[in-house]
Amino acid sequence: MAKITIDNKEVECRDGITVLQAALEAGWDIPHYCYHPGLSIVASCRLCLMEMQMPHPKTGEMDWAPKLLPSCQTPVKDGMVVRFNSETVKKNQRDCMEFFLLNHPLDCPVCDQAGECYLQDYSYRFGRAESRMVDQKTVNPKKDIGPRPLLYSDRCVICSRCVRFTREISGTFELHVTQRGSRSEIDVFPGRPLDNPVQGNVVDICPVGALLDKDFLFKKRAWEFRPANSICPGCARGCSIRIDQDEDVVYRLKPRYNPKVNDWWICDEGRFGYKYIHDESRVKGPILRRGQSVTRLLWEEIPDILRFRFQEHVEKHGGDKVAAVLSPFMACEEAWLLGRFIREMAPQAALAMGPVPLEDEDQRFPVGAKGEAVKFEISKEKCPNRRGVEAILEQAGGTVLAFEDFIEKAGADAFSAAWIVGGYPKPWLEKAVAKKLSGKSELLVVQDIFPNDLMAEATFVLPACSWAEREGCFMNIDGLIQPFDWAIHPPDGVKRDGQYLFEIAGYTGLYSGKRVRELMAATMPAFAEVLAAPQLAAHAH
Amino acid sequence: MAFEPVLLKNVGVEGSRTIRVYESRGGYQALRKTLKMTPDEVVEEVKKANLRGRGGAGFPAGVKWGFLPKDRKRTLLCVNGDESEPPTFSNRVLMEHDPHQLIEGSIIAGYATQSQVAYIYLRVEFHEVFHILQRAIDEAYAAGYLGRNILGSGYSLDCYIHRGAGAYVCGEETGLIESIEGKRGWPRIKPPFPAVEGLFRLPTVVNNVETLSNLPHIMERGADWFTSIGPPHSTGPKLFCVSGPVKRPGCYEEAMTITCRELVERADLGGGMLDGRKIKGVLPGGVSMGILTPDELDMKMDFADPANYGLLGLGTAAAVVIDQGTDIRSVLRNVTHFFATESCGQCTQCREGTAWMDKVAHRMERQGGRHEDADLLLETARNMGMMPGLSICGLSDGATYPIETIVKKYRDELEAAIAAQPEGRVQEVLQAVN
Numbered sequence: 001m002a003k004i005t006i007d008n009k010e011v012e013c014r015d016g017i018t019v020l021q022a023a024l025e026a027g028w029d030i031p032h033y034c035y036h037p038g039l040s041i042v043a044s045c046r047l048c049l050m051e052m053q054m055p056h057p058k059t060g061e062m063d064w065a066p067k068l069l070p071s072c073q074t075p076v077k078d079g080m081v082v083r084f085n086s087e088t089v090k091k092n093q094r095d096c097m098e099f100f101l102l103n104h105p106l107d108c109p110v111c112d113q114a115g116e117c118y119l120q121d122y123s124y125r126f127g128r129a130e131s132r133m134v135d136q137k138t139v140n141p142k143k144d145i146g147p148r149p150l151l152y153s154d155r156c157v158i159c160s161r162c163v164r165f166t167r168e169i170s171g172t173f174e175l176h177v178t179q180r181g182s183r184s185e186i187d188v189f190p191g192r193p194l195d196n197p198v199q200g201n202v203v204d205i206c207p208v209g210a211l212l213d214k215d216f217l218f219k220k221r222a223w224e225f226r227p228a229n230s231i232c233p234g235c236a237r238g239c240s241i242r243i244d245q246d247e248d249v250v251y252r253l254k255p256r257y258n259p260k261v262n263d264w265w266i267c268d269e270g271r272f273g274y275k276y277i278h279d280e281s282r283v284k285g286p287i288l289r290r291g292q293s294v295t296r297l298l299w300e301e302i303p304d305i306l307r308f309r310f311q312e313h314v315e316k317h318g319g320d321k322v323a324a325v326l327s328p329f330m331a332c333e334e335a336w337l338l339g340r341f342i343r344e345m346a347p348q349a350a351l352a353m354g355p356v357p358l359e360d361e362d363q364r365f366p367v368g369a370k371g372e373a374v375k376f377e378i379s380k381e382k383c384p385n386r387r388g389v390e391a392i393l394e395q396a397g398g399t400v401l402a403f404e405d406f407i408e409k410a411g412a413d414a415f416s417a418a419w420i421v422g423g424y425p426k427p428w429l430e431k432a433v434a435k436k437l438s439g440k441s442e443l444l445v446v447q448d449i450f451p452n453d454l455m456a457e458a459t460f461v462l463p464a465c466s467w468a469e470r471e472g473c474f475m476n477i478d479g480l481i482q483p484f485d486w487a488i489h490p491p492d493g494v495k496r497d498g499q500y501l502f503e504i505a506g507y508t509g510l511y512s513g514k515r516v517r518e519l520m521a522a523t524m525p526a527f528a529e530v531l532a533a534p535q536l537a538a539h540a541h
Numbered sequence: 542m543a544f545e546p547v548l549l550k551n552v553g554v555e556g557s558r559t560i561r562v563y564e565s566r567g568g569y570q571a572l573r574k575t576l577k578m579t580p581d582e583v584v585e586e587v588k589k590a591n592l593r594g595r596g597g598a599g600f601p602a603g604v605k606w607g608f609l610p611k612d613r614k615r616t617l618l619c620v621n622g623d624e625s626e627p628p629t630f631s632n633r634v635l636m637e638h639d640p641h642q643l644i645e646g647s648i649i650a651g652y653a654t655q656s657q658v659a660y661i662y663l664r665v666e667f668h669e670v671f672h673i674l675q676r677a678i679d680e681a682y683a684a685g686y687l688g689r690n691i692l693g694s695g696y697s698l699d700c701y702i703h704r705g706a707g708a709y710v711c712g713e714e715t716g717l718i719e720s721i722e723g724k725r726g727w728p729r730i731k732p733p734f735p736a737v738e739g740l741f742r743l744p745t746v747v748n749n750v751e752t753l754s755n756l757p758h759i760m761e762r763g764a765d766w767f768t769s770i771g772p773p774h775s776t777g778p779k780l781f782c783v784s785g786p787v788k789r790p791g792c793y794e795e796a797m798t799i800t801c802r803e804l805v806e807r808a809d810l811g812g813g814m815l816d817g818r819k820i821k822g823v824l825p826g827g828v829s830m831g832i833l834t835p836d837e838l839d840m841k842m843d844f845a846d847p848a849n850y851g852l853l854g855l856g857t858a859a860a861v862v863i864d865q866g867t868d869i870r871s872v873l874r875n876v877t878h879f880f881a882t883e884s885c886g887q888c889t890q891c892r893e894g895t896a897w898m899d900k901v902a903h904r905m906e907r908q909g910g911r912h913e914d915a916d917l918l919l920e921t922a923r924n925m926g927m928m929p930g931l932s933i934c935g936l937s938d939g940a941t942y943p944i945e946t947i948v949k950k951y952r953d954e955l956e957a958a959i960a961a962q963p964e965g966r967v968q969e970v971l972q973a974v975n
Binding site for chain 1: 708725727730881882883884885886887888889890892893894895896897900901904911917924929930931932933971972
């Protein structure tokens with residue numbers, strides 16, 4: 001720990017960090033563009049300059065250095081004295097803001113960045129009201145640099161964050177600076193567009209409206225969002241994200257800083273992989289089938305009907321004829337509630353784990369990095385909670401099957417009552433598997449987000465919600481349990497999985513992840529820690 | 542005591558580029574002498590001579606070498622031949638006419654710093670120089686002055702030429718290092734200084750061509766001879782360039798005791814103005830140091846006196862003379878245009894400030910000046926940071942000094958020119974320019 005003095009206040013800070021980091025962490029609001037905690041330091045925007053005390057070269061006495069120094073580049077030293085509140089420092093900030101805005105088109109009304117733009121924020125706080133330049137502005141062109149982002153060079157402040165991102169994080173080196181002086185532009189090399197699996201991040205780290213997301217272009221104003229903190233369900237890494245939604249429509253996902261998992265980044269697959277949640281073909285409303293007749297059930301009736309039907313079945317056929325397939329897309333709480341219900345109905349029931357979607361290989365960034373050098377990882381396991389569900393199955397004990405064994409047994413008429421959970425964004429039940437399971441169960445509950453081949457014969461069809469509508473926690477591939485909030489309401493007629501499972505499992509009142517984790521913690525102490533987990537810091541700019 | 546040129550002594554001699562002629566005129570003797578000394582003795586000798594860097598900043602070369610860490614394993618030497626300051630051509634003369642003098646100086650510097658490789662960084666426009674220098678390097682290799690075990694001393698040095706891509710900023714030492722590494726010539730943030738972590742992250746020394754060309758003479762004649770020339774703060778011979786409407790534009794060698802007036806008017810130097818023209822001003826140190834009015838020409842061309850005249854320093858000691866017939870607005874615009882195109886674009890103040898000042902100067906040149914423009918230029922120049930600067934490198938200081946001195950010293954003329962503009966001209970120009 002080093003002790004330094006900022007603006008006459010003593011601040012304790014970690015060793016080895018820079019003055020800017022120390023000041024930001026201690027609550028100072030220091031303007032900066034080029035500095036990003038995840039990237040190398042270039043000290044080129046010159047906004048964070050500070051005054052520092054140094055021994056006078058002749059007398060040796062401590063005095064203010066004659067020169068302003070970049071705080072982003074100066075490491076803290078015990079006993080250091082700096083200030084940001086002096087007139088010299090403020091004047092530099094004001095002058096810098098004037099320079100930044102000289103050639104800026106001031107087209108905030110049509111710019112997507114408006115509302116979350118650091119040019120806006122800083123010019124309000126540190127800038128001057130009007131430009132003194134009467135001459136015509138230098139207009140750098142708008143450029144299509146790749147499939148995802150669009151580059152408005154005229155809004156660019158040449159902080160070079162995006163360039164450094166492609167060099168230091170993605171390792172793909174697509175971006176560079178061309179031209180010199182105020183004609184400097186970010187560009188790609190001819191025939192080599194910005195196209196890599198993590199390119200969406202350049203939009204996030206752009207402090208101004210220069211790099212914008214084509215997917216989000218002109219869709220929404222940033223201040224209209226009511227965001228929720230969530231965890232990306234795209235793969236087993238479980239990156240921390242923020243869901244930006246308004247009126248139950250999700251417009252975009254943004255990364256949240258999480259040093260344990262994703263730092264400041266997320267991949268494009270996760271970022272743009274949410275579209276399915278607004279798909280028209282989603283399963284809506286609970287259905288009960290008796291022979292050829294199909295009845296729409298009321299949610300209030302379901303717990304009683306289901307309990308009755310399962311009890312009846314177990315009395316008739318015995319408890320070992322009951323099975324449930326849990327999905328790696330379920331939250332831990334939901335899996336626990338369902339497991340609890342099934343085992344309550346039939347203690348000898350078999351529990352199985354649904355199929356885990358796998359790709360060939362993990363993707364690591366920078367491309368080609370190994371070991372310590374890896375800055376970001378995408379797992380080959382394309383589901384968020386295999387480990388969480390596995391942990392719950394393990395704790396449940398009794399008969400626990402792999403999915404293949406379940407199909408095998410089910411095909412051999414081992415089960416006459418089954419509860420099958422899907423929730424996969426992509427079709428998951430292969431035709432051959434569905435055929436094997438077809439006609440085997442007298443009592444079949446299918447809970448899924450999209451229609452699958454077994455639904456036509458299911459006794460009960462329960463709609464599942466997407467993760468954006470649910471609340472709970474996922475355990476990632478490293479065993480880290482991370483809670484996530486719901487962001488939007490489920491579609492009309494659909495109830496949150498957690499809520500109806502809570503009721504089916506015999507509880508009353510409102511479901512909440514925290515409430516269920518309190519119950520789970522009795523047998524699974526790991527979940528007690530999640531209860532106490534500190535709220536993660538918001539996206540660090 | 543008459544001044545005896547040493548740096549230019551081979552210029553004009555038939556075959557001066559060849560190793561045969563260079564050796565016949567005493568070349569490579571200093572190197573033989575140097576290799577018998579220890580590296581530390583060489584450093585001490587250069588420190589004693591107080592050889593100040595000839596590239597512009599005037600930092601003592603021996604002191605710069607002294608910053609190298611003691612426990613280093615590898616060291617690299619960069620020879621700065623990126624001579625890009627507008628009216629400057631002294632390095633070019635040295636390399637074109639006497640390439641072996643530079644090579645000998647580089648080997649001496651390499652030995653003193655115990656460098657393994659010397660990179661000569663040439664600006665790309667020096668096509669002819671490149672071929673001359675490359676031939677000289679090949680000759681030096683063949684004669685055993687470069688390569689393994691030089692002259693049986695056990696010391697080895699390899700020498701390569703690296704050609705730039707045409708950027709002023711690559712003459713800044715860390716910009717030069719980035720450029721040799723194959724990157725965009727964006728100066729680095731310091732610390733670490735190149736002596737600690739420079740080219741390829743190794744301890745690196747960057748010295749100017751003229752600085753290194755002085756070394757054979759220091760080693761041959763001794764530090765006392767060197768310090769006997771010029772005032773104590775500006776020792777040794779120095780190359781001066783004169784250009785503009787003078788009778789004898791060219792590159793001359795003199796002690797740093799001459800004044801700017803002597804440089805322009807002395808019969809054996811500039812030779813006075815052409816066809817009875819009158820001097821309006823002189824930019825005495827390349828454009829980036831600032832301007833002198835006719836009344837200020839008694840400034841001494843050394844490392845100390847320019848500061849007394851509001852200039853940044855001696856710079857490259859290349860004087861460009863402006864005659865009375867030149868509109869000061871054109872001079873201003875010429876200077877702003879150069880820096881606006883040569884700013885690397887990394888730091889905000891320099892990137893935006895140089896371009897803004899160029900727009901204003903362009904407008905003034907086109908008769909569209911406003912009365913507040915002079916103050917605006919002065920304030921912009923100050924906001925860009927002037928000694929102490931606000932940017933990573935010194936380019937923005939260099940970009941602001943000429944603007945500030947021109948506007949301050951020729952303010953009356955600027956104001957008069959603006960007052961003489963036709964009515965409504967400003968609006969017209971505002972729409973036409975850019």
